[in-house]
Amino acid sequence: MKLRLGRLGLGKLGFALALQGVVALGTATSALAVDDTKVKLDDPLKTGMFAYHQKLILGDPDKITFDERVIVRAPVSAEDSLNVPVTVDATAIADVRRIVLFVDYGPIPKILTYWPQRAQPKLSFRFKIDQATPVRAAVETTSGAWHVGHTIIDAAGGGCTAPAVAYASDDWEEELGKVYASVWPDRGRVRMVVDHPMDTGLAGDIPMFIIQKLQLDDLDGTKLAQIDLHEPVNEDPAFTLYFEKGALKDKLRIHGRDNNGNPIDAIASAQVTQ
Amino acid sequence: MRRGKSPASAGHAGQLTRRAAAGAIASAGLIAATGLTLGSAIQAPPASAAIKNGNYDLVPRQVADGVWFVEGAREYFTQDNGGDIVNCVLIETDAGMVIIDTGVSLKYGQALRQAAASLSGLGIAASFNTHHHPDHWFGNQVFADRPIYALGETASLARAEGDGFSDGMYRLLGNWMRGTETTPPTQTITSSSITIGGRIFVLYPLSGHTGADLALLDKKTGTLITGDLAFYERAPTTPHADLPKWYEALDALAAVEAALIIPGHGPEDRDGQSLEQTRTYLTWLETGLKQAAAEGLDMVEIMEETLLPDAFKNLGAMPQEFHRSVSHLYPAIERQAMPLSNL
Numbered sequence: 001m002k003l004r005l006g007r008l009g010l011g012k013l014g015f016a017l018a019l020q021g022v023v024a025l026g027t028a029t030s031a032l033a034v035d036d037t038k039v040k041l042d043d044p045l046k047t048g049m050f051a052y053h054q055k056l057i058l059g060d061p062d063k064i065t066f067d068e069r070v071i072v073r074a075p076v077s078a079e080d081s082l083n084v085p086v087t088v089d090a091t092a093i094a095d096v097r098r099i100v101l102f103v104d105y106g107p108i109p110k111i112l113t114y115w116p117q118r119a120q121p122k123l124s125f126r127f128k129i130d131q132a133t134p135v136r137a138a139v140e141t142t143s144g145a146w147h148v149g150h151t152i153i154d155a156a157g158g159g160c161t162a163p164a165v166a167y168a169s170d171d172w173e174e175e176l177g178k179v180y181a182s183v184w185p186d187r188g189r190v191r192m193v194v195d196h197p198m199d200t201g202l203a204g205d206i207p208m209f210i211i212q213k214l215q216l217d218d219l220d221g222t223k224l225a226q227i228d229l230h231e232p233v234n235e236d237p238a239f240t241l242y243f244e245k246g247a248l249k250d251k252l253r254i255h256g257r258d259n260n261g262n263p264i265d266a267i268a269s270a271q272v273t274q
Numbered sequence: 275m276r277r278g279k280s281p282a283s284a285g286h287a288g289q290l291t292r293r294a295a296a297g298a299i300a301s302a303g304l305i306a307a308t309g310l311t312l313g314s315a316i317q318a319p320p321a322s323a324a325i326k327n328g329n330y331d332l333v334p335r336q337v338a339d340g341v342w343f344v345e346g347a348r349e350y351f352t353q354d355n356g357g358d359i360v361n362c363v364l365i366e367t368d369a370g371m372v373i374i375d376t377g378v379s380l381k382y383g384q385a386l387r388q389a390a391a392s393l394s395g396l397g398i399a400a401s402f403n404t405h406h407h408p409d410h411w412f413g414n415q416v417f418a419d420r421p422i423y424a425l426g427e428t429a430s431l432a433r434a435e436g437d438g439f440s441d442g443m444y445r446l447l448g449n450w451m452r453g454t455e456t457t458p459p460t461q462t463i464t465s466s467s468i469t470i471g472g473r474i475f476v477l478y479p480l481s482g483h484t485g486a487d488l489a490l491l492d493k494k495t496g497t498l499i500t501g502d503l504a505f506y507e508r509a510p511t512t513p514h515a516d517l518p519k520w521y522e523a524l525d526a527l528a529a530v531e532a533a534l535i536i537p538g539h540g541p542e543d544r545d546g547q548s549l550e551q552t553r554t555y556l557t558w559l560e561t562g563l564k565q566a567a568a569e570g571l572d573m574v575e576i577m578e579e580t581l582l583p584d585a586f587k588n589l590g591a592m593p594q595e596f597h598r599s600v601s602h603l604y605p606a607i608e609r610q611a612m613p614l615s616n617l
């Protein structure tokens with residue numbers, strides 16, 4: 001049987017699990033005595049969660065600061081809680097090695113790690129939100145210093161807002177790993193949608209089933225950028241990657257795999273009529 | 275391909291959190307624009323929610339012989355407006371009042387029934403639900419002693435999505451929703467007209483705003499009630515929109531000889547402007563999103579960087595409704611704009 005768990009089902013289970021997640025994290029917080037981070041930060045959002053993530057997600061770095069140059073843009077309210085769009089922009093910071101995205105509240109706080117390699121330190125993506133939460137972007141430079149920016153997203157949802165169709169799609173297997181992509185060399189950007197159910201592992205008896213890594217290369221093999229996914233982001237994840245104008249050729253390779261070993265391999269091309 | 279086992283059913287865990295979450299989360303930070311209007315004729319002043327001392331204060335406005343409606347605020351759902359954002363129509367017949375759309379909650383339905391009683395001593399004859407969005411039928415509970423008509427597809431959508439909508443409405447409106455139990459319509463419309471208490475209603479089964487949208491024409495006065503196929507001075511909403519079908523429905527409505535249009539949201543319209551405004555906006559929206567996809571924009575960029583044209587920026591619930599539409603419509607549009615690229 002290939003019945004797909006509908007969007008609504010996953011979302012609802014997510015809401016319930018999120019509450020449990022916070023309780024569990026809260027307990028862990030006191031047990032781990034997280035205020036003994038190497039660097040004491042005064043979290044402007046005062047969620048009580050940052051030190052915990054500073055330690056467990058970022059590895060308790062020696063140098064870390066909140067930095068307004070790290071810009072996280074998202075709608076103030078999540079219209080579709082399963083597909084909340086976010087753009088993180090750290091182009092004001094030099095020598096970025098990686099950007100780690102995470103939420104304060106959620107069953108799986110760590111979202112993804114972006115390694116810009118030859119790209120600009122800027123990324124757009126979508127993710128599943130379980131409740132109102134800050135989204136944090138922690139930017140590590142090559143010197144090992146971390147700069148953190150954030151925004152708050154409300155997950156109030158609403159009548160017409162509720163993710164509508166709990167459809168059971170039975171063709172996921174055929175669609176799995178299909179990549180819809182384009183390159184805009186003159187604008188310095190690449191966009192892609194990768195078909196994948198991206199199961200959370202939190203619902204029913206479906207184990208976690210996610211894309212773990214997406215790598216962009218020049219056709220000569222030069223690495224351009226890498227995305228590591230730590231959680232299911234959203235079903236059929238969508239990304240926009242940004243480069244200097246003219247830095248991209250007309251074609252590039254997108255490849256990766258999911259946690260069950262299914263490969264993803266595609267060549268994205270510039271469109272003739274742009 | 276390898277993947278885990280699939281479940282038999284999704285369960286319904288969200289239900290547990292609904293009441294607890296009611297009212298706990300502040301409403302969206304965007305404030306709906308007020309202060310209209312475009313240059314068209316007779317306009318009632320922009321409606322704000324009719325709220326008095328924490329109760330709905332519905333005052334029906336007569337717009338034709340035996341036809342009244344209560345206009346909702348031209349806004350999105352907020353605690354301040356109590357969800358009083360929708361138009362409900364009351365039409366007098368020899369058998370009692372016919373109610374078209376019943377509002378957002380038990381409490382709203384009660385206020386609407388009271389308003390109907392103030393106009394006619396004959397009670398309620400029947401109700402209609404134009405489509406399955408919660409602001410149009412969550413007052414059904416109050417009218418369930420009489421027939422509640424809807425298209426068959428509307429009834430199944432209401433049954434399938436009612437609980438999910440209810441979760442959302444409790445989160446957004448909190449106490450305003452107290453006691454509201456989802457009560458789907460009971461009578462399926464199969465004919466092209468229906469006579470109630472001597473009054474003939476021509477029925478138009480359409481779609482596009484949702485999977486099933488009913489419009490009704492009151493033969494006696496030529497009043498066309500469009501449901502959410504037409505919005506006026508309030509931005510159209512698109513959570514379940516099928517734009518090509520919506521344009522077709524607007525064509526069909528434009529062909530009806532109507533003396534007066536009562537849209538789903540916004541003031542009455544005596545010269546067809548509501549159909550035109552809805553079509554112009556949807557066309558602009560679709561064209562703009564396709565253009566954005568061709569240029570490689572991501573959703574946040576579109577939301578933040580799009581300049582709303584003068585004709586639309588002062589519509590009620592802007593720019594919030596535009597942002598919502600980007601979320602609803604862009605994923606499908608961007609996918610079509612990018613070719614399948616696998617090796």
Ligand SMILES: [Zn+2]
Nearest residue numbers: 405407483502
């Ligand atoms: Zn509607």
